[in-house]
Amino acid sequence: xxxxxxxxxxxxxxxxxxxxxxxxxxxxxxxxxxxxxxxxxxxxxxxxxxxxxxxxxxxxxxxxxxxxxxxxxxxxxxxxxxxxxxxxxxxxxxxxxxxxxxxxxxxxxxxxxxxxxxxxxxxxxxxxxxxxxxxxxxxxxxxxxxxxxxxxxxxxxxxxxxxxxxxxxxxxxxxxxxxxxxxxxxxxxxxxxxxxxxxxxxxxxxxxxxxxxxxxxxxxxxxxxxxxxxxxxxxxxxxxxxxxxxxxxxxxxxxxxxxxxxxxxxxxxxxxxxxxxxxxxxxxxxxxxxxxxxxxxxxxxxxxxxxxxxxxxxxxxxxxxxxxxxxxxxxxxxxxxxxxxxxxxxxxxxxxxxxxxxxxxxxxxxxxxxxxxxxxxxxxxxxxxxxxxxxxxxxxxxxxxxxxxxxxxxxxxxxxxxxxxxxxxxxxxxxxxxxxxxxxxxxxxxxxxxxxxxxxxxxxxxxxxxxxxxxxxxxxxxxxxxxxxxxxxxxxxxxxxxxxxxxxxxxxxxxxxxxxxxxxxxxxxxxxxxxxxxxxxxxxxxxxx
Numbered sequence: 001x002x003x004x005x006x007x008x009x010x011x012x013x014x015x016x017x018x019x020x021x022x023x024x025x026x027x028x029x030x031x032x033x034x035x036x037x038x039x040x041x042x043x044x045x046x047x048x049x050x051x052x053x054x055x056x057x058x059x060x061x062x063x064x065x066x067x068x069x070x071x072x073x074x075x076x077x078x079x080x081x082x083x084x085x086x087x088x089x090x091x092x093x094x095x096x097x098x099x100x101x102x103x104x105x106x107x108x109x110x111x112x113x114x115x116x117x118x119x120x121x122x123x124x125x126x127x128x129x130x131x132x133x134x135x136x137x138x139x140x141x142x143x144x145x146x147x148x149x150x151x152x153x154x155x156x157x158x159x160x161x162x163x164x165x166x167x168x169x170x171x172x173x174x175x176x177x178x179x180x181x182x183x184x185x186x187x188x189x190x191x192x193x194x195x196x197x198x199x200x201x202x203x204x205x206x207x208x209x210x211x212x213x214x215x216x217x218x219x220x221x222x223x224x225x226x227x228x229x230x231x232x233x234x235x236x237x238x239x240x241x242x243x244x245x246x247x248x249x250x251x252x253x254x255x256x257x258x259x260x261x262x263x264x265x266x267x268x269x270x271x272x273x274x275x276x277x278x279x280x281x282x283x284x285x286x287x288x289x290x291x292x293x294x295x296x297x298x299x300x301x302x303x304x305x306x307x308x309x310x311x312x313x314x315x316x317x318x319x320x321x322x323x324x325x326x327x328x329x330x331x332x333x334x335x336x337x338x339x340x341x342x343x344x345x346x347x348x349x350x351x352x353x354x355x356x357x358x359x360x361x362x363x364x365x366x367x368x369x370x371x372x373x374x375x376x377x378x379x380x381x382x383x384x385x386x387x388x389x390x391x392x393x394x395x396x397x398x399x400x401x402x403x404x405x406x407x408x409x410x411x412x413x414x415x416x417x418x419x420x421x422x423x424x425x426x427x428x429x430x431x432x433x434x435x436x437x438x439x440x441x442x443x444x445x446x447x448x449x450x451x452x453x454x455x456x457x458x459x460x461x462x463x464x465x466x467x468x469x470x471x472x473x474x475x476x477x478x479x480x481x482x483x484x485x486x487x488x489x490x491x492x493x494x495x496x497x498x499x500x501x502x503x504x505x506x507x508x509x510x511x512x513x514x515x516x517x518x519x520x521x522x523x524x525x526x527x528x529x530x531x532x533x534x535x536x537x538x539x540x541x542x543x544x545x
Contacts, residue, residue: 007177009154011042011357013046013184015142017055019342020326020349021186023346025350026125027070029129029133043129048537052136053126054119054138055539056542059217059251062081062121066347066379080121085112088110098287138536139536140176142178143155143158144196145183145197156177157177157536160537165462169460184353186326186327186346188304190212192533204315210312212306213304213305213333215305216264217259218279219259221256222257222295225255229255237397238285239285240278242396242397245393261279263305264278275302275491276490299543301515305338306338307333308391309387316370317364317368319367320364326338326342330342330345332389334386344379345374348370351370352367355369453542454543457514457534461535463511465496471526475526475528480526481503486504488507488520488529494515512538
């Protein structure tokens with residue numbers, strides 16, 4: 001049935017090495033211990049990164065509620081957490097000035113939260129999971145579900161060692177079939193496996209449209225004394241126009257290490273978005289420059305963030321599978337947090353899977369209890385309280401701030417000069433790009449930023465960014481050039497796409513630059529870019545993000 005593919009079999013297959021899957025793996029072992037079982041279900045975690053945590057990126061503020069439930073002794077176990085939040089500010093930025101909100105509304109506060117590197121935290125969680133019996137397979141990309149008799153019975157992993165033309169190189173290894181009695185999908189935003197299951201089982205049939213942002217992050221070493229460890233700053237406004245959603249952050253992980261970044265709304269209706277460019281402009285603002293001006297860039301990265309809220313959450317179960325974490329849409333954009341929600345969903349999924357394992361029943365009807373448990377949990381209540389926060393900004397920044405309640409904290413919003421602030425988004429973005437010139441010290445072009453991401457790919461492998469040749473000729477080089485000016489050159493934070501020739505005569509794709517953020521698939525206005533899972537082991541190599 002499987003030809004030359006090797007088959008491995010486990011009870012539970014967890015796809016993705018993020019907080020949802022890792023929490024599920026640990027909790028399955030916790031449940032076995034509580035029942036006094038000599039051996040619990042066999043568990044495997046599949047991760048396409050080249051080591052645990054390699055593809056994990058977050059702004060870096062953790063609500064510790066879920067980790068406290070999962071591992072009450074997490075500090076004694078050596079969790080790599082940084083400073084607790086000790087002070088915070090919320091700023092509205094114009095081009096050269098900032099206006100602090102005199103009062104931060106309760107939902108936006110971070111008191112009691114802790115700063116961290118998600119890549120380091122994920123690596124630590126993976127070690128805990130392995131020490132308790134789970135198998136962690138890095139460099140292993142799940143490329144498609146394995147469906148048998150109408151139910152998900154495992155996943156198929158990608159081939160290794162194919163050349164760019166698809167032929168087998170001397171070190172070729174065919175992908176495996178990883179069989180499982182149930183599969184948990186925890187791939188993050190816009191997951192390839194989730195999208196395939198959606199097409200098969202209609203998971204989004206009854207949910208609202210999903211929204212996305214791209215977060216671009218840098219970690220800096222800064223001189224001491226500029227920010228107190230645990231200080232948190234969030235911003236609205238510059239460099240975005242009032243018609244665009246997004247904002248920046250600065251988190252002081254320690255006296256000498258700073259996480260900063262910028263979130264930009266992306267989607268087919270906003271192809272002129274420039275997440276990388278927005279971050280560079282953000283760093284030029286005097287409020288940011290004074291902090292990082294004497295510092296050094298340590299790491300760069302990008303990821304897409306799911307932001308549609310509770311109304312955009314899909315169905316989270318089906319025959320033989322569950323969906324958790326950001327794949328399930330569990331991100332609270334009002335708080336700009338999702339790690340604790342992902343972990344809680346992984347724990348609830350583990351409880352459902354454990355009961356199903358005891359009963360020997362992994363039917364859709366049995367697995368539906370996960371959705372009921374989630375909807376009765378504090379995690380879902382938090383999502384409900386945030387409501388459709390992100391959708392409130394669909395008619396512009398000012399109306400969104402008022403609907404979000406921030407107008408009460410800053411009654412009179414300052415405006416940028418009319419000739420800048422009121423430009424249509426496409427024209428404002430073009431103006432920013434034309435005027436911006438990176439200095440190589442504080443601001444950087446895409447190639448220099450990419451160098452700091454640790455990104456690696458085997459050069460001679462099939463391109464995982466598929467654009468049909470007919471679409472290249474008719475859409476990319478003609479229609480898109482005419483209507484949008486080829487925004488793929490700007491919405492990709494890694495410089496993967498390049499238009500060559502005057503007039504445009506070639507779309508040049510450099511897949512080895514890819515950060516796996518998936519912005520291109522979401523922001524492409526014509527839907528001609530298909531992001532496919534590349535060979536396992538490629539992509540960024542985060543350690544601080």
